[in-house]
Structures are given as structure tokens and as C-alpha cells.
Amino acid sequence: MIITLLMVGLVLTGGFAWFSEEKKAGSAKLIALLSLLFFSVCFITFVMAASTEFAQLQQLTKVTWIAVFNIHYQLALDHLSIMLLLLTFLLSIIAVLISWREITYRRGFYYFNLLLTVAGIIGVFTAVDMFLFFFFWEVMLLPMTALIAIWGHENRRFAAIKFFIFTQVSSLLMLIAIILMAYLHLQQTGSLSFSYQDWLKLELPQELASYLMLGFFIAFAVKLPSFPVHSWLPDAHTQAPTAGSVLLAGVLLKTGAYGLIRFVIVLFPQASQEFAPIAAILALISILYGAKMAFAQSDFKRLVAYSSISHMGFVMLALFSFNVNAFHGAVITLVAHGLSSAALFAFAGMLYARIHSRDLAKMGGFWQSAPVMGGFGLAFCAAAFGLPGMANFVGEFFSLIGAFQRFPVITILAALGIIGSAIYGVVLFQSSFHGAVKQQFIDLSIRERIIATSLLAFLLIIGVFPNVILQFTFNGGG
Known part of the structure; x- marks a missing residue:
């Protein structure tokens, strides 16, 4: 009820x-x-x-x-x-x-x-x-x-x-x-x-x-x-x-x-098993295509959107690997991506409220006037490309270990997507917070700091103590 x-x-x-x-x-x-x-x-x-x-x-x-x-x-x-x-x-x-x-x-x-x-x-x-x-x-x-x-x-x-x-x-x-x-x-x-x-x-x-x-x-x-x-x-x-x-x-x-x-x-275990190779190929394309397209974007939100396609490709690859470790990785990635992508979109909104643009070409040097925002931005970009200690790393690590047992070649190619995420993550942060100062504005407000702190705290807690998710989800076969 x-x-x-x-x-x-x-x-x-x-x-x-x-x-x-x-x-x-x-x-x-x-x-x-x-x-x-x-x-x-x-x-x-x-x-x-x-x-x-x-x-x-x-x-x-x-x-x-x-x-x-x-x-x-x-x-x-x-x-x-x-x-x-x-x-x-x-x-x-x-x-x-x-x-x-x-x-x-x-x-x-x-x-x-x-x-x-x-x-x-x-x-x-x-x-x-x-x-x-x-x-x-x-x-x-x-x-x-x-x-x-x-x-x-x-x-x-x-x-x-x-x-x-x-x-x-x-x-x-x-x-x-x-x-x-x-x-x-x-x-x-x-x-x-x-x-x-x-x-x-x-x-x-x-x-x-x-x-x-x-x-x-x-x-x-x-x-x-x-x-x-x-x-x-x-x-x-x-x-x-x-x-x-x-x-x-x-x-x-x-x-x-x-x-x-x-x-x-x-509901369809045998049909899913037979379809798994096709699903794995679609997942691989999503991972690599999403990373490539994210790197090509000049719009902050559009870059993060394509990165979501790439990250969710890891989830599909893990699920159709029919492996316990991969399944654990898929579920952790669901939570981790939910937190990190929400944080990056929140930052896109905070920047848009200040400069009225999502264009990375109009950004740069924001760290000088907004160091607190820059610090959080760096942490969230690092989380998105799977820095150890963050929840995303644990999810993708489990996903790749599990998927490798079923699709070794596809998994090796999919791992290139992690390299791609590091590249576009660094580009995103460098374009907005480093380089020549193009605009100056007020740093994060108390409300915005609460948002950023809460999301970062959960990313760190799950990254350092993944059993918070694994035990809650899988204890007893969950």
C-alpha cells in the first residue's frame, strides 16, 4: 500500500x-x-x-x-x-x-x-x-x-x-x-x-x-x-x-x-541467450559511437548526452554477457551513471544560468572566478571517465571483467570506450575551466553546493565501498 x-x-x-x-x-x-x-x-x-x-x-x-x-x-x-x-x-x-x-x-x-x-x-x-x-x-x-x-x-x-x-x-x-x-x-x-x-x-x-x-x-x-x-x-x-x-x-x-x-x-532466457551476440555488437557500437560523437561536440549538454549513449552501452554489454560479475557491474553502472550524468547536466545548467550559453567555444578560464565550481567540475568529469575511487570505475571494471568471459574480442574493443571517455572528459573540463579567461561570474551558491556535495558524496561512497550497492542488491540472489 x-x-x-x-x-x-x-x-x-x-x-x-x-x-x-x-x-x-x-x-x-x-x-x-x-x-x-x-x-x-x-x-x-x-x-x-x-x-x-x-x-x-x-x-x-x-x-x-x-x-x-x-x-x-x-x-x-x-x-x-x-x-x-x-x-x-x-x-x-x-x-x-x-x-x-x-x-x-x-x-x-x-x-x-x-x-x-x-x-x-x-x-x-x-x-x-x-x-x-x-x-x-x-x-x-x-x-x-x-x-x-x-x-x-x-x-x-x-x-x-x-x-x-x-x-x-x-x-x-x-x-x-x-x-x-x-x-x-x-x-x-x-x-x-x-x-x-x-x-x-x-x-x-x-x-x-x-x-x-x-x-x-x-x-x-x-x-x-x-x-x-x-x-x-x-x-x-x-x-x-x-x-x-x-x-x-x-x-x-x-x-x-x-x-x-x-x-x-x-521472461525469455533462451531467446536472450541466442540474441546475445547481436546485443553485444549493438552495445559495442553504442560505446564507440557515443564516445566518438561526444568528442566531436561543442555544446556542453550535447557532449554529455552522447557520453550517456556510450556508458549505457556498457550496461547492455554486461547484461547480455550472462555473467555474475558483469551483472554486478551493470547494476553499479546504472547507479553511478545516474549520479555522474545528473551532476554534469546540473553543472551545464549552472553555467547556462551564468553565461546564457552551452557553447564550449564561449567558455574558458572559469576556474579563476569560480574555483569551487571548478573543483566539483573536475571531480564529476573524473567520475564520468572512470577514475578509480569513483562509482563509475567499479561498475565498468566489473562489467568488463564479466563480459570478457563471454565476448573477449568485443570487450577488448569496448575498453577503448573508456579511453575515449577520458579524452572527452578532459576536453570538457579544459574547455570550460582552463585556458584564457573569457568571462567571470559568481561561484557556487549554497543551494548549488548542496547539490554538488550530495552527488559527489554518493559517487565516492559507492566507489570506495561498492558493497553498499552489491550487498543491498544481491544479498540472497536479488
Whole structure:
């Protein structure tokens, strides 16, 4: 019941923030922040106080929703979903803090859409009725499209439409696969079922399983994103408001990886094994292509966006290596990339607020007037290219060790992507904080220091003590 209360609470407080902004300017952001803090504490308290062991999926709620089709409002939690929900709450709070001064018009509606996006993400990470999962998948899409289209930058409408079309078309393929799976359950048992647990008991013809697996795989590969269905990402990231970029990179991309783990690999194990070489090649292309394109960018946000394609390629390579170490690396990389990419997009927003440009050619010498920002910027660039001691290093190290056992040649080539990330990371930092002084501005405010410090602290903690994630996620087979 706690998950339902969280989602309903976020929608209601979002509506209240929208209404209150019309009565008193500036109230919406405070309501959004306090509600996220409150619901985060509620969720953490629930997890810590629960007597249930979440090593396996534990059903929390099951209520009949559409009886004629045997569709239920069914939610469950395990270690993987708990970890991703904690990441969601953290980055959602960061998103509100980043928006504090950036959003200057239609603020009430903005925070309503932001909180509605978070509610949809929570539903995606907890739904185990597949029709309900698809419902939350769509709920997550619509307000994020609105965030880009209304509060984005100069080409925001094009980016929002492209994001919507890519996600919507791939989602329809997943919907077809969901309906076919329910029909197969009807054929084999005599009753329709959209329940994930019921589907695990199905005996699927191998050829049909391959096609069904592709329906899910394409939808999640688009969201990950993976080459060749990645082109929506640089435009969406570049044009989105800063908080939109943080949620996109930090959480929405992780829903694609979550779908691969929870549904593709588990529901279709044999088909996934047969598809693994193709997935590994796509992952390799994503890694190298993303790194090459990141190096070629002059736009701060676009560079970080292409780097996300490269880093998420490591996740796909690790997942389809079917190796314990690789799987550990994939999950740590999910969290690490969520934190480091959110930090870099936050810094892009902070710089844009000061110089009103994302062009690296107009940056340079910022360290002289903003040494604190420069220090944090250096740390986050180092985290992104996998400096030992940071969470990203642990994730990519585990991923490559595990993947090497299955795809040695592909893994050796993929390791070149780490070299590429070091190159574009250094270029990004050097272009903005070193060189001739082109502009001077005020260093980080207290609010911005809180954002930077919290993200860096988590990156360091996970980098030095990776068992914080590994034990939480995999204790008992999680």
C-alpha cells in the first residue's frame, strides 16, 4: 500500500503545487521539495522497518482493476526496484533544487509535471501486472514530453516530438508483445493473465519467444538508448530544461535497463541467450559511437548526452554477457551513471544560468572566478571517465571483467570506450575551466553546493565501498 500512497501523494501534491502557485508566487517549488523529502523519508522508513526480505519479488498490492480481462493493480518490490526507487527520489529532489531559479513561468504546472513524471517512474519500477506496467510507462512519457516542449530551449518542440514518437512507436511494439503473451496464457491455461509471475510459468515456442523478446527489447533499447535507436536522446537532452535532463539521464534511461533485466532476460532466457551476440555488437557500437560523437561536440549538454549513449552501452554489454560479475557491474553502472550524468547536466545548467550559453567555444578560464565550481567540475568529469575511487570505475571494471568471459574480442574493443571517455572528459573540463579567461561570474551558491556535495558524496561512497550497492542488491540472489 505504501507505493500506492507515494504515487497518489505525488500526484495530489503536484496538483496542489499547481493550484497554490496561482494564489502565491513561489509556493509551488517549496511544496514540491517538501513533498519529495517527506515521501522519500516514508519510503526509506518502510523499507528499513519491513520484516519482509526483498531478495525476491515481494507482492505488496493486488486488486482487481479490469475484471473482464483479468487485469490487476499489482505492485511488488525487490532489491533492484528498491535501489532504483532510492535513486529516483534522490535525483527528483536534485531536480527541484536545480529548478529553483531556472523556471520563471508557469511554475505551478511545471512542478505538477515533474511530480507526475516521478509518480510514473515509481509505477514502472514496481508494477508486475504487465498491462499496468505499460500504463505507467505511458504516464511517465507524457509529462516528460511536456517538460521538454514547454520549458525547454530554442528547438524544444522538435525535440519533444522526436522523443514522443520514438518512445511511442517502440511502446506499441511492447504492447503487442504484452497482448500476445496474455493470449498465450489463455491458450495454455484457459484464462487470460497479464501477471508477470504467471508468465514465468509459461512454456513458449522458441521461434515465437524470439519475436516476443524482440518486442520488449526494442522498447527498452530505445529508452536505454542503444544504437541505432538512440537519435532522440541528444536532441531531448540538449533542449530539455536542466531538471528534465537530470531525470532523463539519471532515471528514465534506467527504466530501459530495468526492463531488460526484469522482463527480457528473465521472461525469455533462451531467446536472450541466442540474441546475445547481436546485443553485444549493438552495445559495442553504442560505446564507440557515443564516445566518438561526444568528442566531436561543442555544446556542453550535447557532449554529455552522447557520453550517456556510450556508458549505457556498457550496461547492455554486461547484461547480455550472462555473467555474475558483469551483472554486478551493470547494476553499479546504472547507479553511478545516474549520479555522474545528473551532476554534469546540473553543472551545464549552472553555467547556462551564468553565461546564457552551452557553447564550449564561449567558455574558458572559469576556474579563476569560480574555483569551487571548478573543483566539483573536475571531480564529476573524473567520475564520468572512470577514475578509480569513483562509482563509475567499479561498475565498468566489473562489467568488463564479466563480459570478457563471454565476448573477449568485443570487450577488448569496448575498453577503448573508456579511453575515449577520458579524452572527452578532459576536453570538457579544459574547455570550460582552463585556458584564457573569457568571462567571470559568481561561484557556487549554497543551494548549488548542496547539490554538488550530495552527488559527489554518493559517487565516492559507492566507489570506495561498492558493497553498499552489491550487498543491498544481491544479498540472497536479488
